[in-house]
Each structure stands twice: as C-alpha cells, then as structure tokens.
Amino acid sequence: MTDSPYLEAVALSKRYEDGVLALDRVSFGVRPGQIYAMLGANGAGKTTTINIFLNLIDPSEGEARIGGIVTHREPLEAKAHVAYVSENVMLYGNFTAMQNLEFFARLSGKHHYSRDDYHDILRRVGLSDDVHYKKVRGFSKGMRQKCGIAIAILKDAPAILLDEPTSGLDPKAGWEFCRLLESLRQEGKAILMSTHDIFRAKEIADTIAIMKEGRLVMEQPAGELAHLDLEKLYMEYMAGHNGPMPAEA
Amino acid sequence: MLGTLILKEVRDIFGSTKFVISFSVCAVLILLAFFTGAQNYQAARRQYEAAKAENLRQCDGLTDWLMLRQNRIFLPPEPVAAIVTGVSNDIGRTVEVTGRGELSAEDSRFEGEPLFAVFRFLDLEFVFGVVLSLLAILLGYDAICGEKERGTLRLVFSHAVPRATYICGKLIGSLAALVPALIVPILIGCLVLVLMGIPVDVNGWFRLALAIGTGLLYFMVMLVLSIMVSAMTHRSSSAFLAMLVVWVMSVFVVPRAAVLLAGRAVVVPSVDELSSKKAALNSQLWTQGRQAISRWTPEKTGGDMEGMMKQFQDMMEKQADERDRKMQELAGQLNEDRANRQRVQQRWAFAAARLSPLASFSLAVTSLAGTDLNMNDRFAAEAAQYQGDYAKFMKAKTGMVPGRGMIIMKGDAGGGAKPKPVDPKELPEFQHRPIALAGAVETAIPSIGLLIVWGLGAFITAFWSFLRYDLR
Structure with a gap:
C-alpha cells in the first residue's frame, strides 16, 4: 500500500x-x-x-x-483509470452476459480478451456456466451485480x-x-x-x-x-x- | 469505439422483441402493398382493355363515321401508379372525345367503387408515410432517455466514451440496423411484381426505386427526429408523447391546415361557377342559332334535295364553328383564370404543407410515381392532343368535324350500292406517355431537398442536445 x-x-x-x-x-x-x-x-x-x-x-x-x-x-483520461459499479447494475437486457462483457470490454479498449477469458471472469464473480449465454433481462439483482463486478474486473482499472x-x-x-472486494483490494485497487x-x-x-x-x-x-x-x-x-x-x- | 457502439446498437435493436414484432408487421404490410398494387394493376388493366374493346365495338355495323357518337379514350393503368396511388384513383380516367368542345374526364376509380374511397388503398405511400413513421418513432423514442432510465447510459459513460462518438454511434447504428432491414421486404415486393407479370419498364423501375429511396429517406428523418426528441427529454414517456404530437401534427394537422389556409388566402372559383357562366353563353348562342335556323332559306337548288341538305349542313357547321369559337374563347379565359389561381393556391398550400415531413414525402413520392396533382393536367393535355387528331381524322373522313349538339342531316344518296362498314382500326389511337424520369425527378427535388434538410437538422440538433445531456 x-x-x-x-x-x-x-x-x-x-x-x-x-x-x-x-x-x-x-x-x-x-x-x-x-x-x-x-x-x-x-x-x-x-x-x-x-x-x-x-x-x-x-x-x-x-x-x-x-x-x-x-x-x-x-x-x-480520468475515466480510463476507474471502474464503476452502481447500486442497481443495469445491463443491456437483450444481450447475454457474455455479450455484455464483450461490449464493455471493447468500450474499455480491451480488445484482447478471448471467450475463455470472459468465462473465467464470470466464473470468478460467481456466475455459473449455464447462465453465461442467457440474456441478462432474466437475471436477478445479485446476478446483475456480479456481472457489474465482472465488467469492472475486465476493465482492469x-x-x-x-x-x-x-x-x-x-x-x-x-x-x-x-x-x-477483498480480492480486488489485494490486487491493489x-x-x-x-x-x-x-x-x-x-x-x-x-x-x-x-x-x-x-x-x-x-x-x-x-x-x-x-x-x-x-x-x-x-x-x-x-x-x-x-x-x-x-x-x- | 464508434464501430463498437454501432455494432451494439444493431445487436440491441435486432435482439429486441419490440423490433421483431413491429418490423414483422411492417414487412407484411410492405409485401401486401406490392401484392395488392399488382392485383389492382391487373384488374385495372383488364377493365381498361374491356373498355377500349367496348369503345371500338360501337363501330360495328356503322357505315358512316358521323354515326359514331361516343368515341371515348381511357387513361391506361400504370404499374408504378398502382404501387404509389397518389391521386390516380381520384381523377377521371375516361374522356368522351367528339372533335370539338371542352373535354372533361369522368369515371374515376373511386366514383365507380366508392367503398375504396372510404379507407383508400394500401399502397407504399401509406405504408411509409403512416406505418413506417410509427415504427421509426417506436424504435427511436427511447434511444437515449430509455438508456438513462434503464441505467445503462450511466454505466457506458463510466467508461472513456466521448459523447460525440456515442450519439453518432446511436444514430448511425439505428439507421444501419433498420434501413437495410426494410430493404429486404421491399426487394421481395419488387420480386412479387416480376413474378405476377406486371410490366414495369426501365423508366418505371427507376421511378419506383427513387420513390422507395425517398420513402427510406423519410423513414430516416422520422427515426432521427425520434432520437433527437429522446436526446432532449429524460423520460421515455415524455419522449413518446412528444413524438406522438410531432407525428399527429405532421400526418394530420399541418397538411390539412396548409390546404385550408391556402384555400382561404387564394379564392379559386368553383367548377359550378364556371359551368354556370359557360351555360349562360351556351344558351345565348343556341337561341341565336335557333333563330338563324328559323330564318334560313335554301338557295335555289332546282329541287335538288341533296344540294339543299348540303347547304343546310354547311350552315350548321358554320354555326357550330362559331359557337365553338365563342365557347372556347370564354372557356379558355375562365379556365386560364381558374388554373392560374389554382397554381397560386397550390404553391402556397404546398409551401406550407412541406413544413410537415410527411407532406414533403408525399409530394416527392407521388411526383416520382407520376400520380401527383399534375397527373390530371397531363391526361387533359394528352386528351386535348387526341381531340385535335380526332378532329382531323373526322374532317378527312366526313368532311366535317362533328361536335356536341350539332345537328347533322344526311340523306340517302339512293345509289343502291350497299355502303361499306367503317374500319375501327382506322380510328386514331390515344397515346399515353408515362411521365419521364427527368421530369419526375425535377418535380420531386424540392420536397426531397426539404426531407434532407429535416434529417440533417434533426441530426445536428440531436448531436448538440446530447453534448449537454444530463447523464445522471
């Protein structure tokens, strides 16, 4: 620190x-x-x-x-160095969890991620494989929060x-x-x-x-x-x- | 970045249930417009051929062209006019040509089938002007404020996304998703025309393509307008309401108000007023004619009945010529005055109506299809041209030009030889030329230009509004 x-x-x-x-x-x-x-x-x-x-x-x-x-x-310039998770993470409901991750990763300028990387990050935040290709409009608030954290992790800010x-x-x-959050703190965020x-x-x-x-x-x-x-x-x-x-x- | 935003927009639109349902309805309506247009064309063609044959059939058994009392010409149906009907069903399609006198077109489609006049036909002008403009509103009204309400806008702008890039991505992405999607049912519709054997010539295809292009331009204008309103409001319900007001004004209020105001500003004498004046002169001329007939005494012919009848006929023709000349003089003055006033009225009405994108679209697309207000004038000009040809033909065949109300006395030469029947094929044929591409484009350009101005104006306003949009 x-x-x-x-x-x-x-x-x-x-x-x-x-x-x-x-x-x-x-x-x-x-x-x-x-x-x-x-x-x-x-x-x-x-x-x-x-x-x-x-x-x-x-x-x-x-x-x-x-x-x-x-x-x-x-x-x-400032926003490139910060990730954000809101109270009620709202994602694109017509997209799957994977598509949301891909979109926000590209917005962050991270074009190098593979599908496996997206799967790994979603697993890391606690979303099981069976929901990775499901549209997020059916996700619970907890699942959306996990997606939000996954997007923040992807940004690697x-x-x-x-x-x-x-x-x-x-x-x-x-x-x-x-x-x-603890694991992110340990990474020095x-x-x-x-x-x-x-x-x-x-x-x-x-x-x-x-x-x-x-x-x-x-x-x-x-x-x-x-x-x-x-x-x-x-x-x-x-x-x-x-x-x-x-x-x- | 822009590519990512455009791709997201395209995916988001294609993935939405709202798009799937509303687009399916629109695609079906587009196909129906082509299909019913083709069917109407085929039916109108059959009617046209039957009417032409019936007109020629009245020559059967005639041995003298003077006995042909009702030579009629018919406006042939056009394939493009069946797809974009404009005023084609409102104007008279039949003109009785006698060789002299005023011509008037009768028997409009709606006159014969008033039921269709109640709800009009399903054509491309209606589908684009009303249905697709609603689709544009439905898919554009919450483009920005809806994202704000859903919370995705906040998440997007927690990333290093320039506002200008975002709004361009939104606008381009929406257009890139919807415009090509609409082209698919339109192309299938064109294929339907081919498969149903509708004879569209090169000129027709070009005009149809330009009309469709104008329709897509109008759709883009309405879509960009919706996104503009979305970028100026913070609630999708407000945006929808605002766009609904814009739509109602554009579709119902502005065009009607423009016509109403122009009607008040420039008074055009009614057809009845003109007819009354013409009838008064006609009556006066007939009275004079009858007096002339009662005073008429034949020159000495030595009992030659045929010579006497010829004298009478010459006198009658001279009278008819004189009556025709005076009637034409008056009618010409009255008609010219009316036409001039109408032109001024139209100019004002169209100028004001063009404030509505729908009116600009309608004026452009009907000009391209050749079914604009000038369709009536073009037919009248062609009919007048034909009347001249017909008069020459009758003069050559009979030595005189018969006209309305002219009394013709013919005696039997008594030669005993059986007279030959007339050959209907000798009748001059009515030539109708579809509007030329260059002329159609020239008429449509001001309206198309205004649509482009509308689109650019909405694009710039949406862009400018979003740069100041409260993203919280």
Missing part, C-alpha cells in the same frame, strides 16, 4: 442550479489497496461525489482526481467506484460480494464505496467516513472503530452531531 492517494477529493463542492448545496468542501483520499466506505443518509452527497469522479457532473469548486488527473479537466453495491442483495450475495450498510462497511472497509448534508463529518480508520459501536456513532452524527471531524489517525 503506497501513501499517495489514487482517488482524491480536494475541497470538493457542488451547488446545483436550484441552489441546493450538495457537497461542501469535501476532502479525502483513497490509496491503492484501500477500501474507503462513505456512510450517510439519502441526500448526504455520496452519489454526487461519485458523479463528480465519473464526470457525470462538474464540481462547483475543488477537484476530484483519479491518479492525479483532474476529472473535470480531462474526463476521458486501478480504481473502482461502488455506489451502494450491496443494497438489496441477500446475505449470501452480500457476503460473496465482500469476498470479491483503490476502492471508494458509498453505502448505507454499516455492518458491511465495518467488516470490509479500511477507512470509514460519515457524510451529512454534503459535508464529511467523520473519517476514521476501521481498525480504530473496532471497539466502538459504529451504529451508535452513526446515529449520533445523523442526529445532529455537527462538531469538528475527528482527526485521522
């Missing part, structure tokens, strides 16, 4: 056209081989942060950087953005998903994950942050929270603890 962050938010602010301040000078960094979990209620600014990293929107102030590249200045990835998954699928799932975050993340009303109100290494009741802490912050952010260890 290197010390310089691969994913970096520097005083990131976003005010929408209707005047709503969605992000207020948010700064954090995610190093390679680190999983950074952002907790927060709906509207806290988690998805806005991810949208800025993906250049789906521009920041009002500050910068989001991927591998040192400022996303709103060089969006295509140094950073991964996950937007509520375990939301709506059954416990088994959630557990399998966490094992996959910098992983930024927004989630509502306090327990999964505590289980898997290296750093846990809490966002509220567009601000980062807490950021702690997960190890330091081991002896604390994270749920209680989270509820305290949500209830109105707006004090200064605890210093990073």
Whole structure:
C-alpha cells in the first residue's frame, strides 16, 4: 500500500442550479489497496461525489482526481483509470452476459480478451456456466451485480467506484460480494464505496467516513472503530452531531 | 469505439422483441402493398382493355363515321401508379372525345367503387408515410432517455466514451440496423411484381426505386427526429408523447391546415361557377342559332334535295364553328383564370404543407410515381392532343368535324350500292406517355431537398442536445 492517494477529493463542492448545496468542501483520499466506505443518509452527497469522479457532473469548486488527473479537466483520461459499479447494475437486457462483457470490454479498449477469458471472469464473480449465454433481462439483482463486478474486473482499472453495491442483495450475495472486494483490494485497487450498510462497511472497509448534508463529518480508520459501536456513532452524527471531524489517525 | 457502439446498437435493436414484432408487421404490410398494387394493376388493366374493346365495338355495323357518337379514350393503368396511388384513383380516367368542345374526364376509380374511397388503398405511400413513421418513432423514442432510465447510459459513460462518438454511434447504428432491414421486404415486393407479370419498364423501375429511396429517406428523418426528441427529454414517456404530437401534427394537422389556409388566402372559383357562366353563353348562342335556323332559306337548288341538305349542313357547321369559337374563347379565359389561381393556391398550400415531413414525402413520392396533382393536367393535355387528331381524322373522313349538339342531316344518296362498314382500326389511337424520369425527378427535388434538410437538422440538433445531456 503506497501513501499517495489514487482517488482524491480536494475541497470538493457542488451547488446545483436550484441552489441546493450538495457537497461542501469535501476532502479525502483513497490509496491503492484501500477500501474507503462513505456512510450517510439519502441526500448526504455520496452519489454526487461519485458523479463528480465519473464526470457525470462538474464540481462547483475543488477537484476530484483519479491518479492525479483532474476529472473535470480531462474526463476521458480520468475515466480510463476507474471502474464503476452502481447500486442497481443495469445491463443491456437483450444481450447475454457474455455479450455484455464483450461490449464493455471493447468500450474499455480491451480488445484482447478471448471467450475463455470472459468465462473465467464470470466464473470468478460467481456466475455459473449455464447462465453465461442467457440474456441478462432474466437475471436477478445479485446476478446483475456480479456481472457489474465482472465488467469492472475486465476493465482492469486501478480504481473502482461502488455506489451502494450491496443494497438489496441477500446475505449470501452480500457476503460473496465482500469476498470479491477483498480480492480486488489485494490486487491493489483503490476502492471508494458509498453505502448505507454499516455492518458491511465495518467488516470490509479500511477507512470509514460519515457524510451529512454534503459535508464529511467523520473519517476514521476501521481498525480504530473496532471497539466502538459504529451504529451508535452513526446515529449520533445523523442526529445532529455537527462538531469538528475527528482527526485521522 | 464508434464501430463498437454501432455494432451494439444493431445487436440491441435486432435482439429486441419490440423490433421483431413491429418490423414483422411492417414487412407484411410492405409485401401486401406490392401484392395488392399488382392485383389492382391487373384488374385495372383488364377493365381498361374491356373498355377500349367496348369503345371500338360501337363501330360495328356503322357505315358512316358521323354515326359514331361516343368515341371515348381511357387513361391506361400504370404499374408504378398502382404501387404509389397518389391521386390516380381520384381523377377521371375516361374522356368522351367528339372533335370539338371542352373535354372533361369522368369515371374515376373511386366514383365507380366508392367503398375504396372510404379507407383508400394500401399502397407504399401509406405504408411509409403512416406505418413506417410509427415504427421509426417506436424504435427511436427511447434511444437515449430509455438508456438513462434503464441505467445503462450511466454505466457506458463510466467508461472513456466521448459523447460525440456515442450519439453518432446511436444514430448511425439505428439507421444501419433498420434501413437495410426494410430493404429486404421491399426487394421481395419488387420480386412479387416480376413474378405476377406486371410490366414495369426501365423508366418505371427507376421511378419506383427513387420513390422507395425517398420513402427510406423519410423513414430516416422520422427515426432521427425520434432520437433527437429522446436526446432532449429524460423520460421515455415524455419522449413518446412528444413524438406522438410531432407525428399527429405532421400526418394530420399541418397538411390539412396548409390546404385550408391556402384555400382561404387564394379564392379559386368553383367548377359550378364556371359551368354556370359557360351555360349562360351556351344558351345565348343556341337561341341565336335557333333563330338563324328559323330564318334560313335554301338557295335555289332546282329541287335538288341533296344540294339543299348540303347547304343546310354547311350552315350548321358554320354555326357550330362559331359557337365553338365563342365557347372556347370564354372557356379558355375562365379556365386560364381558374388554373392560374389554382397554381397560386397550390404553391402556397404546398409551401406550407412541406413544413410537415410527411407532406414533403408525399409530394416527392407521388411526383416520382407520376400520380401527383399534375397527373390530371397531363391526361387533359394528352386528351386535348387526341381531340385535335380526332378532329382531323373526322374532317378527312366526313368532311366535317362533328361536335356536341350539332345537328347533322344526311340523306340517302339512293345509289343502291350497299355502303361499306367503317374500319375501327382506322380510328386514331390515344397515346399515353408515362411521365419521364427527368421530369419526375425535377418535380420531386424540392420536397426531397426539404426531407434532407429535416434529417440533417434533426441530426445536428440531436448531436448538440446530447453534448449537454444530463447523464445522471
């Protein structure tokens, strides 16, 4: 694990056209081989942060950087270095899992993959051979999430953005998903994950942050929270603890 | 990257149930349009041949051409006109030619078979103008906003995909999937024409190919318009509603409103008004004629009955010539004035109607098929030409040109020799020439040009809108 962050938010602010301040000078960094979990209620600014990293929107102030590249200045260059898995992975329903993988691999500029490679990756994320050639419109949410992870793996980007990835998954699928994340962390990926799932975050993340009303109100290494009741802490912050952010260890 | 996006679009369209169902319906309708067109042509051809034979049959037993009272000419059916019917079923196809006087075409197809006028025929103009434009909307309305709603747009743009490349891939991919797919049933339809023995000449094939090409251009315009609306909205339901409004305006409102406004702006006297004026003069001339007949006394012929009848006949012909000249003078003035006003009215109506892509398409495709509004004028010109030939023929055969209402007195020479029957084959034959390719193209070019402008405008707007599209 290197010390310089691969994913970096520097005083990131976003005010929408209707005047709503969605992000207020948010700064954090995610190093390679680190999983950074952002907790927060709906509207806290988690998805806005991810949208800025993906250049789906521009920041009002500050910068989001991927591998040192400022996303709103060089969006295509920045996106080449990041993979994304959404809360509800939606793929092309008329395509099979293999065709979806092939399409997104080509979009990533990875033309060298063979059919065997696609099969291997689908097996790795836990999709059995009998569904590889099935149209994904019949897939469950868990199966689509696995396809989404497979697409992220195919891209082989140094950073991964996950937007509520375990939301709506059954416990088994959630557990399998966490094992996959662990393996990606071991490969040295910098992983930024927004989630509502306090327990999964505590289980898997290296750093846990809490966002509220567009601000980062807490950021702690997960190890330091081991002896604390994270749920209680989270509820305290949500209830109105707006004090200064605890210093990073 | 562009190739990948185009290929994805083609695969996605071909793999969708929506495409399979709607395309199958359209393919069947295209084939039906060709098949019913071919059948209608065959039926019209049989009717045409029977009517021609019937016209000649009235010469049976005639020994004097002056006894031929109802020489009629018929507009022959054309294969291309059966596929793109235009106004061909609305205009009169039969003209009674007497050698003098005004000509008027009667017996339109819809006059004889009014049932077909209620819902019209299934032809290529209808299939492209109405059905395929709906197919274009159905397959294009959610091209962008649907992907946003489904969430795939977000996933695609998490990759390093330039927006310009994506929208070009979307537009080109949609066109690349749908246009060649439509060509298949069209080619089969052309094969149906050949197999059913429809005699399409080279000129006809060229005009049909251009009409089909114009149809495909119109389909592309509607598809790109749909994608444009999709790139300007964020919900597929909004896009569908917006496109439905565009479609209704284009198909029903704009063309009708254009005609209505042009009708209000330029007043054209009705045929009845003209007929009334003509009838008044005709009545006056007849009164004068009758007075002239009552005053007429034969020059001394020494009891030669035939000489007296010849004098009478000469007087009658002179009167008919004079009456014809005056009637033609008035009719010419009235008709010219009406035609001029009609031309101005048409120009305004067409200019306004062309705001609708459907109207531009209809005007172009009927011009190419030769079934546009000018079809009536072309037939009238050919009939007038024939009337001249017929008058010369009758003059040569009988020494006079019979006309409407002319009283002819013929006496028996009493020579005892049995008169020879007339030979119907001697009658001049009516020549109908299908519209020339160059002329058809020249008439269609403004409408085709407007369709191209529509398509390019929609393409540029879709492109520009997507560059600013909220991808979240």
